Amino acid sequence: MLVVGGGPAGAACAAAALRAAPGCRVLVVDRADFPRDKVCGDGVALEALDVLAGLGLDAEALVEGFPAVPRLRLTSPRGTMVERAMHRPARTVPRAVLDGRLLGQVLAAGAEFTRHTVRRVTAHPTHVDVDGRFTAGVVVGADGAESAVRRSLGLPGNAPDRLAVAIRGYAPELPGQAGVQVIATTGRRWPAYAWSFPIGDGRANVGYGELVTGDVTRAGLVDGLHRLLPGAAPSGLRAHRLPLSTGRPRLPDGRVLLAGDAQSLINPLTGEGIFYAVLSGALAGAAAAHGAAAGRAHRQLLRARLGRHLRASGAASQLSRWPAVMDAAVQAAAADQRVFDDVVALGLADGRLTARTLAGAARRLR
Numbered sequence: 001m002l003v004v005g006g007g008p009a010g011a012a013c014a015a016a017a018l019r020a021a022p023g024c025r026v027l028v029v030d031r032a033d034f035p036r037d038k039v040c041g042d043g044v045a046l047e048a049l050d051v052l053a054g055l056g057l058d059a060e061a062l063v064e065g066f067p068a069v070p071r072l073r074l075t076s077p078r079g080t081m082v083e084r085a086m087h088r089p090a091r092t093v094p095r096a097v098l099d100g101r102l103l104g105q106v107l108a109a110g111a112e113f114t115r116h117t118v119r120r121v122t123a124h125p126t127h128v129d130v131d132g133r134f135t136a137g138v139v140v141g142a143d144g145a146e147s148a149v150r151r152s153l154g155l156p157g158n159a160p161d162r163l164a165v166a167i168r169g170y171a172p173e174l175p176g177q178a179g180v181q182v183i184a185t186t187g188r189r190w191p192a193y194a195w196s197f198p199i200g201d202g203r204a205n206v207g208y209g210e211l212v213t214g215d216v217t218r219a220g221l222v223d224g225l226h227r228l229l230p231g232a233a234p235s236g237l238r239a240h241r242l243p244l245s246t247g248r249p250r251l252p253d254g255r256v257l258l259a260g261d262a263q264s265l266i267n268p269l270t271g272e273g274i275f276y277a278v279l280s281g282a283l284a285g286a287a288a289a290h291g292a293a294a295g296r297a298h299r300q301l302l303r304a305r306l307g308r309h310l311r312a313s314g315a316a317s318q319l320s321r322w323p324a325v326m327d328a329a330v331q332a333a334a335a336d337q338r339v340f341d342d343v344v345a346l347g348l349a350d351g352r353l354t355a356r357t358l359a360g361a362a363r364r365l366r
Contacts, residue, residue, distance in 0.1 A: 002134055002138075003027070004141050006099070009284075012285065013142055014285065016284070028114075029130075034113075037096045042197060044090060046089070051282055068090070072344060077326055145242065163243055165212050167225065168205060169236045171196075193228070194224060194227075251299055252295055255295070283301040
């Protein structure tokens with residue numbers, strides 16, 4: 001099997017394939033050497049670590065040196081604020097660290113790595129050809145939002161209303177922010193939000209994002225960041241695109257699969273992608289054992305594991321297009337820890353749009 005992309009989706013895929021078929025040859029190719037930076041919010045939910053631990057990886061070693069962040073502060077578009085302890089604390093681990101550690105563990109488990117920029121993937125009845133250089137029984141595209149593997153399948157990118165763009169840098173923690181993830185939404189250019197996630201060394205990953213349908217510019221992104229996080233002084237600002245899960249393509253049958261950002265698996269509410277990446281990568285690695293039927297097997301596994309959640313997050317994303325609804329949900333979360341936990345699970349892991357959350361928001365809308 002050949003995996004295109006050595007980030008969390010690709011590494012999880014390789015680990016799952018090795019676990020499903022010990023002794024099989026798994027080659028990971030990436031255009032970059034590791035460790036390397038990846039533009040991201042760096043937030044890691046414990047549910048993502050659960051998936052990796054289930055593949056036999058040392059999840060604690062991946063986040064060693066980066067303390068738990070137990071609290072989340074969320075501000076609604078109309079200014080309602082809630083801050084509570086999360087049911088399961090998150091971590092903030094720079095991707096230059098996380099991805100390098102993760103790929104290192106997978107290589108130690110038996111996968112191979114080579115640096116190569118993939119340009120063309122051609123599926124045949126018995127195998128898949130990659131650039132005339134590699135041949136594999138199954139190829140998994142875990143090569144990000146601009147996936148060359150997805151383009152080779154003839155699948156279009158997300159429509160503008162299913163595509164966000166964000167800018168990210170690093171800055172000193174905001175005053176009083178130690179141990180608190182901050183997400184601040186805004187009614188201006190809604191839906192849009194800024195974040196500040198403390199790393200644990202006095203710095204925080206800070207950023208701002210919005211849908212591309214808002215005629216977004218770099219200057220507008222920087223302005224939004226400073227407007228919602230006054231006092232933040234980030235350096236190293238870089239932008240990236242976020243293909244939201246509400247626009248994910250239907251994968252064809254066959255020997256070529258997609259995972260993570262390449263499959264448009266980004267949470268439409270929060271922009272979270274690491275949990276989706278490792279889970280979809282793990283499912284792709286398990287499906288690879290089916291050879292010519294791998295595409296169908298991957299769809300079935302993904303539907304069984306994430307289908308209800310993806311429908312719920314898509315519905316919640318549509319409801320949240322009205323700032324009043326978002327404000328009501330935040331009010332409900334401020335009044336009830338259980339609603340708060342439901343909202344966090346929906347935005348950061350595989351939670352559902354619960355009756356408790358809907359009822360709490362509806363009462364406040366009335």
